Amino acid sequence: MTAPHALTLAEAAALIAARRLSPVELLEDCLARIAAVEPRLNAVIALLAGPARAGAKAAETEIARAGPRSPMHGIPVGLKDIIDLEGVATTCHSKLQIDRIAPSDAAVTARLRALGAVFPAKLATHEFAIGGPAFDLPFPPARNPWNLAHHPGGSSSGSGAAIAARYFPAALGTDTGGSVRHPASHCGIVGLKPTYGLVSRRGVFPLAFTLDHVGPMTRTVRDNAMLLNAIAGHDPGDPGSAAAGAEDYTRLLHTGLKGLKIGFVRHFHETDQPAIPEVAAALEAAAKLMAAEGAIIQDITLPPLGEFSAVNRTILLPEATAIHEPWLRERPGDYAAVTRRRLLPGLFTTGTDYVQAQRRRRELVALVEAAFDGVDLLLTASSMEPACRIDDTVEVERTYPRQARTPFNVTGHPAISVMCGVQASTGLPIGLQLVAPGFAEARLFAAAAGYERAAPWGELTPGL
Amino acid sequence: MSDEAAIRAKAAGLDKAWAEHRSDVEEAIASAARIRTGFARPASPTAEPTPAYRAPAPKAPRA
Numbered sequence: 001m002t003a004p005h006a007l008t009l010a011e012a013a014a015l016i017a018a019r020r021l022s023p024v025e026l027l028e029d030c031l032a033r034i035a036a037v038e039p040r041l042n043a044v045i046a047l048l049a050g051p052a053r054a055g056a057k058a059a060e061t062e063i064a065r066a067g068p069r070s071p072m073h074g075i076p077v078g079l080k081d082i083i084d085l086e087g088v089a090t091t092c093h094s095k096l097q098i099d100r101i102a103p104s105d106a107a108v109t110a111r112l113r114a115l116g117a118v119f120p121a122k123l124a125t126h127e128f129a130i131g132g133p134a135f136d137l138p139f140p141p142a143r144n145p146w147n148l149a150h151h152p153g154g155s156s157s158g159s160g161a162a163i164a165a166r167y168f169p170a171a172l173g174t175d176t177g178g179s180v181r182h183p184a185s186h187c188g189i190v191g192l193k194p195t196y197g198l199v200s201r202r203g204v205f206p207l208a209f210t211l212d213h214v215g216p217m218t219r220t221v222r223d224n225a226m227l228l229n230a231i232a233g234h235d236p237g238d239p240g241s242a243a244a245g246a247e248d249y250t251r252l253l254h255t256g257l258k259g260l261k262i263g264f265v266r267h268f269h270e271t272d273q274p275a276i277p278e279v280a281a282a283l284e285a286a287a288k289l290m291a292a293e294g295a296i297i298q299d300i301t302l303p304p305l306g307e308f309s310a311v312n313r314t315i316l317l318p319e320a321t322a323i324h325e326p327w328l329r330e331r332p333g334d335y336a337a338v339t340r341r342r343l344l345p346g347l348f349t350t351g352t353d354y355v356q357a358q359r360r361r362r363e364l365v366a367l368v369e370a371a372f373d374g375v376d377l378l379l380t381a382s383s384m385e386p387a388c389r390i391d392d393t394v395e396v397e398r399t400y401p402r403q404a405r406t407p408f409n410v411t412g413h414p415a416i417s418v419m420c421g422v423q424a425s426t427g428l429p430i431g432l433q434l435v436a437p438g439f440a441e442a443r444l445f446a447a448a449a450g451y452e453r454a455a456p457w458g459e460l461t462p463g464l
Numbered sequence: 465m466s467d468e469a470a471i472r473a474k475a476a477g478l479d480k481a482w483a484e485h486r487s488d489v490e491e492a493i494a495s496a497a498r499i500r501t502g503f504a505r506p507a508s509p510t511a512e513p514t515p516a517y518r519a520p521a522p523k524a525p526r527a
Binding site: 210306307309310311313314317325328329330332333337340341344345346347348349350353355356357358359360361362363365 | 472476477478479480481484485488489491492493495496497499500501502503504505506511512513514515
Protein backbone atom coordinates (compact mmCIF):
# COMPACT_ATOMS: atom_id res chain seq x y z
CA MET A 1 0.00 0.00 0.00
CA THR A 2 1.19 3.53 -0.80
CA ALA A 3 2.47 5.40 2.25
CA PRO A 4 0.03 8.17 3.20
CA HIS A 5 2.54 10.97 2.50
CA ALA A 6 2.96 9.68 -1.08
CA LEU A 7 -0.76 9.63 -1.89
CA THR A 8 -2.08 12.11 -4.40
CA LEU A 9 -4.66 14.60 -3.21
CA ALA A 10 -7.41 12.67 -5.03
CA GLU A 11 -6.31 9.36 -3.49
CA ALA A 12 -6.06 10.80 0.02
CA ALA A 13 -9.44 12.55 -0.27
CA ALA A 14 -11.11 9.32 -1.44
CA LEU A 15 -9.59 7.30 1.41
CA ILE A 16 -10.60 9.95 3.96
CA ALA A 17 -14.16 10.02 2.59
CA ALA A 18 -14.30 6.22 2.82
CA ARG A 19 -13.03 6.40 6.46
CA ARG A 20 -10.03 4.29 5.46
CA LEU A 21 -7.52 7.03 6.23
CA SER A 22 -7.65 9.48 9.11
CA PRO A 23 -6.43 13.06 8.65
CA VAL A 24 -4.27 12.51 11.75
CA GLU A 25 -2.63 9.43 10.22
CA LEU A 26 -2.05 11.33 6.96
CA LEU A 27 -0.53 14.36 8.69
CA GLU A 28 1.71 12.30 10.97
CA ASP A 29 3.13 10.43 7.97
CA CYS A 30 3.70 13.74 6.16
CA LEU A 31 5.50 15.16 9.23
CA ALA A 32 7.68 12.04 9.40
CA ARG A 33 8.54 12.44 5.72
CA ILE A 34 9.46 16.10 6.27
CA ALA A 35 11.64 15.17 9.27
CA ALA A 36 13.49 12.58 7.19
CA VAL A 37 14.14 14.71 4.09
CA GLU A 38 14.09 18.37 5.10
CA PRO A 39 17.67 18.60 6.42
CA ARG A 40 18.83 18.01 2.81
CA LEU A 41 16.08 19.91 0.96
CA ASN A 42 15.49 23.21 2.83
CA ALA A 43 11.95 23.55 1.48
CA VAL A 44 10.43 24.62 4.81
CA ILE A 45 10.72 28.03 6.47
CA ALA A 46 8.41 27.27 9.37
CA LEU A 47 7.11 23.84 10.39
CA LEU A 48 3.67 24.24 11.99
CA ALA A 49 3.28 20.77 13.47
CA GLY A 50 1.28 21.84 16.53
CA PRO A 51 -1.48 23.82 14.79
CA ALA A 52 -1.58 21.28 11.97
CA ARG A 53 -2.05 18.42 14.45
CA ALA A 54 -4.90 20.33 16.10
CA GLY A 55 -6.47 20.90 12.68
CA ALA A 56 -6.09 17.26 11.67
CA LYS A 57 -7.60 16.06 14.95
CA ALA A 58 -10.57 18.41 14.53
CA ALA A 59 -11.00 17.17 10.97
CA GLU A 60 -10.86 13.56 12.12
CA THR A 61 -13.55 14.16 14.72
CA GLU A 62 -15.84 16.07 12.36
CA ILE A 63 -15.45 13.56 9.52
CA ALA A 64 -16.20 10.65 11.87
CA ARG A 65 -19.40 12.41 12.91
CA ALA A 66 -20.65 14.00 9.69
CA GLY A 67 -18.38 13.09 6.79
CA PRO A 68 -15.98 15.43 4.97
CA ARG A 69 -16.96 19.02 4.21
CA SER A 70 -15.11 18.87 0.90
CA PRO A 71 -12.34 16.90 -0.83
CA MET A 72 -9.86 19.23 0.95
CA HIS A 73 -11.06 18.21 4.44
CA GLY A 74 -8.06 16.92 6.38
CA ILE A 75 -5.64 17.47 3.47
CA PRO A 76 -2.26 19.07 4.37
CA VAL A 77 -1.50 22.05 2.11
CA GLY A 78 1.84 23.92 2.11
CA LEU A 79 1.93 27.69 1.65
CA LYS A 80 4.64 29.72 -0.05
CA ASP A 81 5.86 32.10 2.62
CA ILE A 82 4.45 35.23 1.04
CA ILE A 83 0.89 33.96 1.67
CA ASP A 84 -0.64 34.99 4.99
CA LEU A 85 -1.69 32.45 7.60
CA GLU A 86 -3.28 34.10 10.62
CA GLY A 87 -0.99 34.33 13.64
CA VAL A 88 2.08 33.08 11.79
CA ALA A 89 4.97 35.16 10.39
CA THR A 90 4.95 35.79 6.64
CA THR A 91 8.70 36.23 6.25
CA CYS A 92 8.91 36.50 2.45
CA HIS A 93 12.19 34.63 3.06
CA SER A 94 13.64 38.01 4.06
CA LYS A 95 15.29 39.74 6.99
CA LEU A 96 13.03 42.70 6.20
CA GLN A 97 9.81 40.82 7.07
CA ILE A 98 11.06 38.21 9.48
CA ASP A 99 8.91 39.38 12.41
CA ARG A 100 5.72 40.38 10.60
CA ILE A 101 2.90 38.24 11.99
CA ALA A 102 -0.07 37.90 9.64
CA PRO A 103 -3.12 39.50 11.26
CA SER A 104 -5.51 37.35 9.27
CA ASP A 105 -5.64 34.64 6.63
CA ALA A 106 -5.05 35.44 2.98
CA ALA A 107 -8.22 34.92 0.93
CA VAL A 108 -6.87 31.63 -0.47
CA THR A 109 -5.90 30.42 3.01
CA ALA A 110 -9.33 31.30 4.34
CA ARG A 111 -11.03 29.40 1.51
CA LEU A 112 -8.91 26.33 2.18
CA ARG A 113 -9.45 26.57 5.93
CA ALA A 114 -13.22 26.77 5.42
CA LEU A 115 -13.03 23.60 3.34
CA GLY A 116 -11.15 21.80 6.13
CA ALA A 117 -7.53 21.87 4.88
CA VAL A 118 -4.66 21.90 7.39
CA PHE A 119 -1.43 23.88 7.06
CA PRO A 120 1.71 22.00 8.12
CA ALA A 121 4.35 24.42 6.79
CA LYS A 122 5.27 27.80 5.35
CA LEU A 123 7.58 27.18 2.43
CA ALA A 124 10.79 28.66 1.04
CA THR A 125 10.65 31.25 -1.73
CA HIS A 126 13.03 33.56 -3.48
CA GLU A 127 13.24 36.70 -1.32
CA PHE A 128 10.02 38.66 -1.95
CA ALA A 129 9.38 36.24 -4.85
CA ILE A 130 12.19 37.76 -6.90
CA GLY A 131 15.61 37.37 -5.28
CA GLY A 132 17.09 33.89 -5.43
CA PRO A 133 18.43 31.36 -5.09
CA ALA A 134 20.50 33.18 -2.49
CA PHE A 135 22.78 32.13 0.34
CA ASP A 136 22.88 35.52 2.14
CA LEU A 137 19.37 35.34 3.63
CA PRO A 138 18.05 34.24 7.05
CA PHE A 139 17.00 30.88 5.56
CA PRO A 140 18.86 28.65 3.08
CA PRO A 141 17.50 28.22 -0.46
CA ALA A 142 15.42 25.15 -1.29
CA ARG A 143 17.12 22.48 -3.40
CA ASN A 144 15.93 20.22 -6.18
CA PRO A 145 14.70 16.81 -4.93
CA TRP A 146 15.81 15.13 -8.18
CA ASN A 147 19.40 16.31 -7.71
CA LEU A 148 20.25 18.18 -4.54
CA ALA A 149 23.19 20.00 -6.13
CA HIS A 150 20.75 21.82 -8.42
CA HIS A 151 18.17 24.56 -7.83
CA PRO A 152 14.45 23.72 -7.90
CA GLY A 153 13.38 26.78 -9.90
CA GLY A 154 11.66 29.75 -8.39
CA SER A 155 10.34 31.76 -6.93
CA SER A 156 7.92 29.17 -5.51
CA SER A 157 10.97 27.03 -4.83
CA GLY A 158 9.91 25.45 -1.55
CA SER A 159 6.45 24.61 -2.90
CA GLY A 160 7.92 22.84 -5.94
CA ALA A 161 10.55 20.98 -3.93
CA ALA A 162 8.10 19.93 -1.19
CA ILE A 163 5.53 18.52 -3.61
CA ALA A 164 8.13 16.63 -5.65
CA ALA A 165 9.63 15.26 -2.40
CA ARG A 166 6.21 13.98 -1.27
CA TYR A 167 6.03 16.17 1.84
CA PHE A 168 2.27 16.56 1.28
CA PRO A 169 0.01 16.39 -1.78
CA ALA A 170 -0.71 20.08 -2.41
CA ALA A 171 0.86 23.52 -2.11
CA LEU A 172 0.26 27.06 -3.25
CA GLY A 173 2.75 29.21 -5.12
CA THR A 174 2.65 32.58 -6.83
CA ASP A 175 3.57 33.52 -10.39
CA THR A 176 4.52 37.01 -11.66
CA GLY A 177 6.99 36.08 -14.41
CA GLY A 178 6.66 32.28 -14.27
CA SER A 179 7.23 31.48 -10.59
CA VAL A 180 4.74 28.61 -10.26
CA ARG A 181 5.59 27.02 -13.61
CA HIS A 182 9.38 27.36 -13.21
CA PRO A 183 9.67 25.12 -10.12
CA ALA A 184 6.93 22.88 -11.54
CA SER A 185 9.06 22.30 -14.65
CA HIS A 186 12.30 21.80 -12.76
CA CYS A 187 10.76 19.55 -10.09
CA GLY A 188 8.65 17.40 -12.43
CA ILE A 189 5.28 18.38 -10.97
CA VAL A 190 2.15 20.18 -12.20
CA GLY A 191 1.92 23.95 -11.75
CA LEU A 192 -0.88 26.23 -12.96
CA LYS A 193 -0.89 29.98 -13.39
CA PRO A 194 -4.63 30.61 -13.58
CA THR A 195 -6.29 33.39 -15.58
CA TYR A 196 -5.44 36.77 -14.03
CA GLY A 197 -8.09 37.58 -11.45
CA LEU A 198 -9.52 34.05 -11.11
CA VAL A 199 -7.78 33.48 -7.75
CA SER A 200 -7.68 36.23 -5.13
CA ARG A 201 -4.36 37.85 -4.26
CA ARG A 202 -5.66 39.42 -1.04
CA GLY A 203 -3.28 38.68 1.82
CA VAL A 204 -0.42 37.69 -0.49
CA PHE A 205 2.67 39.93 -0.35
CA PRO A 206 2.70 41.61 -3.78
CA LEU A 207 5.54 41.58 -6.26
CA ALA A 208 3.81 43.38 -9.15
CA PHE A 209 0.12 44.19 -8.90
CA THR A 210 -0.88 43.73 -12.55
CA LEU A 211 1.16 40.54 -13.06
CA ASP A 212 0.74 38.58 -9.80
CA HIS A 213 -1.19 35.29 -9.74
CA VAL A 214 -1.66 32.64 -7.03
CA GLY A 215 -1.55 29.10 -8.40
CA PRO A 216 -1.90 25.44 -7.36
CA MET A 217 1.10 23.08 -7.33
CA THR A 218 0.52 19.32 -7.17
CA ARG A 219 1.84 16.00 -8.51
CA THR A 220 -1.06 15.29 -10.87
CA VAL A 221 -3.33 17.28 -13.15
CA ARG A 222 -6.45 16.03 -11.35
CA ASP A 223 -5.06 17.22 -8.01
CA ASN A 224 -4.30 20.59 -9.56
CA ALA A 225 -7.89 20.96 -10.77
CA MET A 226 -9.18 19.95 -7.34
CA LEU A 227 -6.99 22.54 -5.64
CA LEU A 228 -8.10 25.22 -8.11
CA ASN A 229 -11.72 24.28 -7.28
CA ALA A 230 -10.89 25.15 -3.68
CA ILE A 231 -9.23 28.53 -4.24
CA ALA A 232 -10.90 30.07 -7.32
CA GLY A 233 -13.71 32.56 -7.16
CA HIS A 234 -14.55 36.24 -7.01
CA ASP A 235 -13.22 38.24 -4.08
CA PRO A 236 -14.46 41.82 -3.70
CA GLY A 237 -11.42 42.44 -1.47
CA ASP A 238 -9.03 42.01 -4.41
CA PRO A 239 -9.27 44.94 -6.86
CA GLY A 240 -8.06 42.69 -9.69
CA SER A 241 -10.51 39.88 -8.97
CA ALA A 242 -12.54 38.79 -11.97
CA ALA A 243 -16.30 38.75 -11.81
CA ALA A 244 -16.37 35.32 -13.44
CA GLY A 245 -17.70 32.63 -11.15
CA ALA A 246 -15.73 29.55 -10.25
CA GLU A 247 -16.71 26.20 -11.76
CA ASP A 248 -15.82 22.52 -11.42
CA TYR A 249 -12.41 22.37 -13.08
CA THR A 250 -12.34 18.54 -12.95
CA ARG A 251 -15.40 18.17 -15.18
CA LEU A 252 -13.54 17.72 -18.50
CA LEU A 253 -10.59 15.68 -17.24
CA HIS A 254 -11.85 12.49 -18.90
CA THR A 255 -12.17 14.10 -22.33
CA GLY A 256 -8.46 14.27 -23.05
CA LEU A 257 -6.85 15.60 -26.22
CA LYS A 258 -9.12 14.18 -28.93
CA GLY A 259 -10.18 16.84 -31.41
CA LEU A 260 -8.33 19.71 -29.74
CA LYS A 261 -6.48 22.01 -32.13
CA ILE A 262 -3.14 22.96 -30.56
CA GLY A 263 -0.88 25.73 -31.86
CA PHE A 264 2.79 24.78 -31.31
CA VAL A 265 4.83 27.95 -30.75
CA ARG A 266 8.10 26.46 -31.97
CA HIS A 267 9.89 29.76 -32.53
CA PHE A 268 9.98 30.41 -28.78
CA HIS A 269 12.47 27.56 -28.30
CA GLU A 270 13.91 27.22 -31.81
CA THR A 271 14.96 30.81 -32.61
CA ASP A 272 13.94 33.28 -29.86
CA GLN A 273 15.73 31.48 -27.00
CA PRO A 274 17.19 28.29 -28.49
CA ALA A 275 16.62 25.35 -26.17
CA ILE A 276 19.21 22.65 -25.59
CA PRO A 277 18.66 19.62 -27.89
CA GLU A 278 17.21 17.40 -25.15
CA VAL A 279 14.50 19.96 -24.35
CA ALA A 280 13.68 20.50 -28.03
CA ALA A 281 13.48 16.72 -28.55
CA ALA A 282 11.24 16.29 -25.50
CA LEU A 283 8.86 18.96 -26.85
CA GLU A 284 8.74 17.32 -30.28
CA ALA A 285 8.05 13.93 -28.68
CA ALA A 286 5.28 15.47 -26.57
CA ALA A 287 3.67 17.05 -29.63
CA LYS A 288 3.82 13.72 -31.44
CA LEU A 289 2.21 11.94 -28.47
CA MET A 290 -0.55 14.57 -28.30
CA ALA A 291 -1.22 14.03 -31.99
CA ALA A 292 -1.37 10.27 -31.42
CA GLU A 293 -3.99 10.96 -28.73
CA GLY A 294 -6.15 12.79 -31.26
CA ALA A 295 -5.00 16.41 -31.05
CA ILE A 296 -4.39 18.41 -34.21
CA ILE A 297 -0.98 20.10 -33.95
CA GLN A 298 -0.13 23.09 -36.12
CA ASP A 299 2.64 25.66 -36.01
CA ILE A 300 1.70 29.12 -34.83
CA THR A 301 3.63 32.38 -34.59
CA LEU A 302 3.42 34.92 -31.77
CA PRO A 303 5.56 38.03 -31.16
CA PRO A 304 9.11 37.15 -30.07
CA LEU A 305 9.81 36.08 -26.51
CA GLY A 306 12.21 38.97 -25.98
CA GLU A 307 9.48 41.52 -26.47
CA PHE A 308 7.15 39.84 -23.96
CA SER A 309 10.06 39.71 -21.54
CA ALA A 310 10.93 43.40 -21.95
CA VAL A 311 7.30 44.41 -21.44
CA ASN A 312 7.08 42.18 -18.37
CA ARG A 313 10.19 43.69 -16.79
CA THR A 314 9.26 47.27 -17.64
CA ILE A 315 5.96 46.74 -15.82
CA LEU A 316 7.13 44.40 -13.05
CA LEU A 317 10.11 46.40 -11.80
CA PRO A 318 8.45 49.80 -11.20
CA GLU A 319 5.42 48.08 -9.64
CA ALA A 320 7.81 46.17 -7.35
CA THR A 321 9.92 49.18 -6.44
CA ALA A 322 6.76 51.15 -5.63
CA ILE A 323 6.42 48.59 -2.83
CA HIS A 324 10.11 48.34 -1.93
CA GLU A 325 11.15 52.00 -2.33
CA PRO A 326 11.41 52.80 1.40
CA TRP A 327 13.54 49.73 2.12
CA LEU A 328 15.74 50.20 -0.95
CA ARG A 329 16.43 53.73 0.27
CA GLU A 330 16.88 53.05 3.99
CA ARG A 331 17.93 49.39 4.29
CA PRO A 332 19.53 48.33 0.99
CA GLY A 333 22.00 46.08 2.80
CA ASP A 334 19.23 44.02 4.38
CA TYR A 335 18.30 42.46 1.03
CA ALA A 336 20.18 39.56 -0.51
CA ALA A 337 22.57 40.96 -3.09
CA VAL A 338 20.65 39.28 -5.92
CA THR A 339 17.33 40.75 -4.76
CA ARG A 340 18.80 44.25 -4.55
CA ARG A 341 20.30 43.93 -8.02
CA ARG A 342 17.05 42.62 -9.51
CA LEU A 343 14.87 45.32 -7.91
CA LEU A 344 16.97 48.47 -8.32
CA PRO A 345 16.39 48.99 -12.08
CA GLY A 346 12.75 49.70 -11.26
CA LEU A 347 13.77 52.99 -9.66
CA PHE A 348 15.33 54.08 -12.96
CA THR A 349 12.43 53.07 -15.23
CA THR A 350 10.59 56.23 -16.28
CA GLY A 351 6.87 56.74 -15.97
CA THR A 352 6.74 57.08 -19.73
CA ASP A 353 8.42 53.70 -20.23
CA TYR A 354 5.98 52.09 -17.81
CA VAL A 355 2.96 53.45 -19.67
CA GLN A 356 4.49 52.54 -23.03
CA ALA A 357 4.90 48.97 -21.79
CA GLN A 358 1.27 48.90 -20.63
CA ARG A 359 0.19 50.22 -24.04
CA ARG A 360 2.24 47.56 -25.85
CA ARG A 361 0.84 44.98 -23.44
CA ARG A 362 -2.68 45.63 -24.74
CA GLU A 363 -1.44 45.02 -28.29
CA LEU A 364 0.32 41.80 -27.26
CA VAL A 365 -2.86 40.58 -25.56
CA ALA A 366 -4.78 41.23 -28.78
CA LEU A 367 -2.23 39.27 -30.82
CA VAL A 368 -2.44 36.25 -28.53
CA GLU A 369 -6.23 36.51 -28.47
CA ALA A 370 -6.18 36.49 -32.28
CA ALA A 371 -4.10 33.29 -32.21
CA PHE A 372 -6.86 31.65 -30.18
CA ASP A 373 -9.31 32.37 -33.01
CA GLY A 374 -7.64 29.48 -34.86
CA VAL A 375 -6.64 27.06 -32.10
CA ASP A 376 -7.98 25.77 -28.78
CA LEU A 377 -4.66 25.76 -26.92
CA LEU A 378 -1.01 26.70 -27.31
CA LEU A 379 1.95 24.37 -26.69
CA THR A 380 5.32 25.92 -25.80
CA ALA A 381 8.54 25.21 -24.01
CA SER A 382 8.69 26.12 -20.33
CA SER A 383 12.46 26.39 -19.58
CA MET A 384 15.08 26.05 -22.30
CA GLU A 385 17.22 23.74 -20.15
CA PRO A 386 16.83 21.78 -16.90
CA ALA A 387 17.92 23.37 -13.62
CA CYS A 388 21.60 24.22 -13.27
CA ARG A 389 23.71 23.80 -10.14
CA ILE A 390 22.42 25.99 -7.32
CA ASP A 391 25.90 27.28 -6.44
CA ASP A 392 26.75 28.35 -10.00
CA THR A 393 25.64 31.97 -9.81
CA VAL A 394 26.76 32.80 -13.34
CA GLU A 395 24.77 29.93 -14.82
CA VAL A 396 21.74 30.78 -12.65
CA GLU A 397 21.76 34.34 -14.03
CA ARG A 398 22.22 33.08 -17.60
CA THR A 399 19.52 30.42 -17.55
CA TYR A 400 16.75 31.95 -15.40
CA PRO A 401 15.54 34.29 -18.19
CA ARG A 402 15.69 31.53 -20.81
CA GLN A 403 12.03 30.59 -20.54
CA ALA A 404 8.66 30.97 -22.27
CA ARG A 405 6.41 31.55 -19.26
CA THR A 406 6.54 35.35 -19.01
CA PRO A 407 4.30 36.01 -22.07
CA PHE A 408 1.28 34.70 -20.22
CA ASN A 409 1.84 36.87 -17.16
CA VAL A 410 1.79 39.78 -19.58
CA THR A 411 -1.42 38.58 -21.24
CA GLY A 412 -3.12 36.98 -18.22
CA HIS A 413 -3.99 33.74 -20.06
CA PRO A 414 -3.99 30.52 -18.00
CA ALA A 415 -0.88 28.35 -18.45
CA ILE A 416 0.12 24.99 -17.00
CA SER A 417 3.46 23.21 -16.77
CA VAL A 418 3.61 19.42 -16.85
CA MET A 419 6.59 17.07 -17.03
CA CYS A 420 7.59 15.88 -20.51
CA GLY A 421 11.02 14.30 -20.09
CA VAL A 422 14.21 13.74 -18.12
CA GLN A 423 17.72 14.90 -18.92
CA ALA A 424 19.84 11.75 -19.12
CA SER A 425 23.04 13.24 -17.72
CA THR A 426 21.56 14.83 -14.58
CA GLY A 427 18.29 12.97 -14.01
CA LEU A 428 16.52 16.34 -13.91
CA PRO A 429 12.96 16.81 -15.22
CA ILE A 430 11.97 18.76 -18.34
CA GLY A 431 8.59 20.51 -18.55
CA LEU A 432 6.28 21.73 -21.27
CA GLN A 433 3.66 24.47 -21.13
CA LEU A 434 0.07 24.45 -22.37
CA VAL A 435 -1.86 27.73 -22.58
CA ALA A 436 -5.60 28.36 -22.95
CA PRO A 437 -7.88 31.31 -23.60
CA GLY A 438 -8.93 33.25 -20.52
CA PHE A 439 -11.05 31.29 -18.03
CA ALA A 440 -10.70 28.06 -20.08
CA GLU A 441 -8.88 26.25 -17.28
CA ALA A 442 -11.16 23.21 -17.59
CA ARG A 443 -10.07 22.74 -21.21
CA LEU A 444 -6.44 23.23 -20.19
CA PHE A 445 -6.73 20.54 -17.51
CA ALA A 446 -8.43 18.19 -20.00
CA ALA A 447 -5.51 18.42 -22.42
CA ALA A 448 -2.86 18.22 -19.68
CA ALA A 449 -4.57 15.17 -18.17
CA GLY A 450 -4.81 13.52 -21.58
CA TYR A 451 -1.08 14.00 -22.08
CA GLU A 452 -0.33 12.86 -18.52
CA ARG A 453 -2.26 9.60 -19.04
CA ALA A 454 -0.45 8.85 -22.30
CA ALA A 455 3.08 9.77 -21.14
CA PRO A 456 5.26 7.67 -18.82
CA TRP A 457 6.60 10.45 -16.60
CA GLY A 458 4.19 10.04 -13.69
CA GLU A 459 5.87 6.76 -12.84
CA LEU A 460 9.17 8.48 -12.03
CA THR A 461 10.00 9.79 -8.57
CA PRO A 462 13.02 11.63 -7.16
CA GLY A 463 15.51 9.25 -5.57
CA LEU A 464 15.62 10.87 -2.15
CA MET B 465 28.83 58.18 -16.27
CA SER B 466 29.70 58.15 -12.60
CA ASP B 467 28.78 61.82 -12.03
CA GLU B 468 25.56 61.35 -13.95
CA ALA B 469 24.88 58.09 -12.13
CA ALA B 470 25.45 59.79 -8.79
CA ILE B 471 22.94 62.49 -9.69
CA ARG B 472 20.39 59.93 -10.82
CA ALA B 473 20.94 57.81 -7.70
CA LYS B 474 20.42 60.89 -5.50
CA ALA B 475 17.30 61.83 -7.45
CA ALA B 476 15.95 58.34 -6.81
CA GLY B 477 16.63 58.71 -3.10
CA LEU B 478 19.35 56.08 -3.15
CA ASP B 479 22.10 57.95 -1.28
CA LYS B 480 22.67 55.04 1.09
CA ALA B 481 22.66 52.41 -1.67
CA TRP B 482 25.04 54.61 -3.69
CA ALA B 483 27.41 54.78 -0.75
CA GLU B 484 27.24 51.09 0.15
CA HIS B 485 26.42 49.27 -3.11
CA ARG B 486 27.56 51.63 -5.86
CA SER B 487 28.13 48.97 -8.50
CA ASP B 488 24.60 47.61 -8.01
CA VAL B 489 23.15 51.10 -8.61
CA GLU B 490 25.32 51.68 -11.68
CA GLU B 491 24.24 48.34 -13.11
CA ALA B 492 20.59 49.16 -12.35
CA ILE B 493 20.82 52.38 -14.35
CA ALA B 494 22.37 50.53 -17.27
CA SER B 495 19.84 47.70 -17.03
CA ALA B 496 16.87 50.09 -17.06
CA ALA B 497 18.29 51.73 -20.20
CA ARG B 498 18.63 48.34 -21.89
CA ILE B 499 15.14 47.13 -20.99
CA ARG B 500 13.41 50.23 -22.37
CA THR B 501 14.58 49.43 -25.90
CA GLY B 502 13.31 45.85 -25.78
CA PHE B 503 9.76 46.38 -27.01
CA ALA B 504 7.98 48.27 -29.76
CA ARG B 505 6.10 51.45 -28.93
CA PRO B 506 2.49 51.41 -30.18
CA ALA B 507 2.22 53.12 -33.56
CA SER B 508 -1.18 54.59 -32.84
CA PRO B 509 -1.12 57.68 -30.64
CA THR B 510 -4.54 56.66 -29.32
CA ALA B 511 -3.44 53.20 -28.08
CA GLU B 512 -4.58 52.88 -24.46
CA PRO B 513 -2.54 51.24 -21.72
CA THR B 514 -3.60 48.12 -19.85
CA PRO B 515 -5.51 48.16 -17.60
CA ALA B 516 -7.83 50.97 -18.68
CA TYR B 517 -8.84 53.32 -15.93
CA ARG B 518 -12.40 52.79 -14.76
CA ALA B 519 -14.39 55.19 -12.64
CA PRO B 520 -15.80 53.83 -9.39
CA ALA B 521 -19.14 52.06 -9.74
CA PRO B 522 -22.23 54.19 -9.10
CA LYS B 523 -23.23 54.42 -5.47
CA ALA B 524 -26.72 53.66 -4.29
CA PRO B 525 -28.59 56.80 -3.21
CA ARG B 526 -28.20 57.65 0.46
CA ALA B 527 -31.23 56.69 2.47
